[in-house]
Amino acid sequence: MSKILIVAEHLDGKLNSSTARCVSAALAIKPEAIEVLVLAADAASVAAEAAQIEGVGKVLTVNRAENAHALAAVLAPQIAAVAGKGYSHVFAPSTTFGKDLMPRVAALLGVAQVSDVMSVESAHVFKRPIYAGNAIVTVEAPASSIVAATIRTASWPAAANGSSNASVEAAGVEVGLPSHTRFVELAQGKSDRPDLQGASKVISGGRALASSENFEIIYKLADKIGAAVGASRAAVDAGYVPSDLQVGQTGKIIAPELYVAIGISGAIQHLTGIKDAGTIVAINKDAEAPIFEIADIGLVGDLFKIVPELEAAL
Template sequence: MSKVLIIAEHLNGKLNASTARCVTCAKAFGASSIDVLVLAADPAAIAAEAAAIDGVSKVLAVANPANAHALAAVYAPQVVAAAAGYSHVLAPSTTFGKDLAPRVAALLGVAQVSDIAEVIDAQRFQRPIYAGNAIITVEAPAGSTLVGTVRTASFAAAGAGGTAPVETLALDVALPGHTRFIELQQGKSDRPDLQSANRVVSGGRGVGSAENFAIIFSLADKIGAAVGASRAAVDAGYVPSDLQVGQTGKIIAPELYMAIGISGAIQHLTGIKDAGTIVAINKDGEAPIFEIADIGLVGDLFKLVPELEQALG
């Protein structure tokens, strides 16, 4: 039976929902135990959150001042030491996981399975390629530790209600000193986080300018949604890059996704294919976005969006 170790993603003392999504992935291949590894300067609160996830067998908490910031070079050797005896090591396919997992795989001397989107069994997985135009099946060899990243948009977060024990783990590992934390620059917003929001309103090149993007923010605020953007809008300087949705941005799976002034390039569609309901507003009735939209409105967004906002009350 498979024994899985999930590397917890956290920031500012809070566990990221991506960890619970990795638990759902591990459940899908019938793991005999699913343990969560929390690396932090003070892991107590984060470990308590992880212990409450349904399906978690045990939480391993490693307290070390060097873990105050998520540096892949510092985390990786500790993960390798903690992974002894585990058949699988999973991390979310987020910026955090994409940075850390390759180092863990390299130190273990194994190939990484990236972007797991569907589980066939403990050794076989499906993942998208060619910007989501094709799905391939990847089979990892049995007998060696499998290191994989989980496409979080493809798995629902495991629920709460767990009561897993928390164990303190001491690791005698030499940590590298060539990497150090300088600062974290991130946008601050009262709106929901783009990657975990249930509702997202995105604007594209059709919005026309950074000033016009106010119409997107206004609708998002009206329905309590996060704000996203296409790469074209980001490249044009309408909004910062941390709002970009798509193959080279964030892969998301909200319950509602509104694409406004977005034509629907395949790179953008890759980032939203797991969304529940997709609403498209575009003046071009032949835009590719309408091929995947559940609801489509053809017309001038500067007329339709205010009308929609007014109808919402």
């Protein structure tokens, strides 16, 4: 029977919703047990959150000062040590955190990683996107070794928080940690808007905004409906917004309930990042823009006239 270990992603003492999405993927395997591993300097609050996720049978904690910041070189040896204690699978979200971490874990376990799992066919057979999402490939991992995989969070709903109250235990991990990698600082933008990867509503702007000053109309509309703000790569490359707002193949893969693309033509790399969105709305003056091919609602016109009118109507 399968026994799955999920590496929790967290920041500032709060569990990221990507962990609950990994639990949904794990549940699709119908395993004997699902356990969550929390590595932190003080794992108590994150472990308590993880224990509430439906389907989780146990939460394991590793409290070490070296785990105060998520450094892949430091976390990987500890995860590999725990995963080697009878687990058939070890999962992490296919986010910046998981993409940085899991190749090291897989290498330490001596297995090939399965990346961006979007559906489960069986305990060792999965589907994942390739060629910027233009094709889906079926991959089979050897049944004789641990499966190390990242989960495409946009393809899975978050497992519910409910009456579940899994036990929390300390995991005994005695491994030497590398000293050549050290945390210096974390530079990140502060915003009262929802997190882009977890938001239910996202409004994105493209190169047609023409300047960072003009991007303010995107921010104002997003604030009106409590949405996160995103951008196309073209807008990021032009310097209108910071890179952490980029949506697409080389940015963030998201699946909000509502996605509004304003002044975005719809290059395939951008569409890859939003294909799992619920309702897609496009506003563009070019009626032939590729974005209209996938949009549920399309409006052809001048965004500088339409967006203020839309904000006023709201």
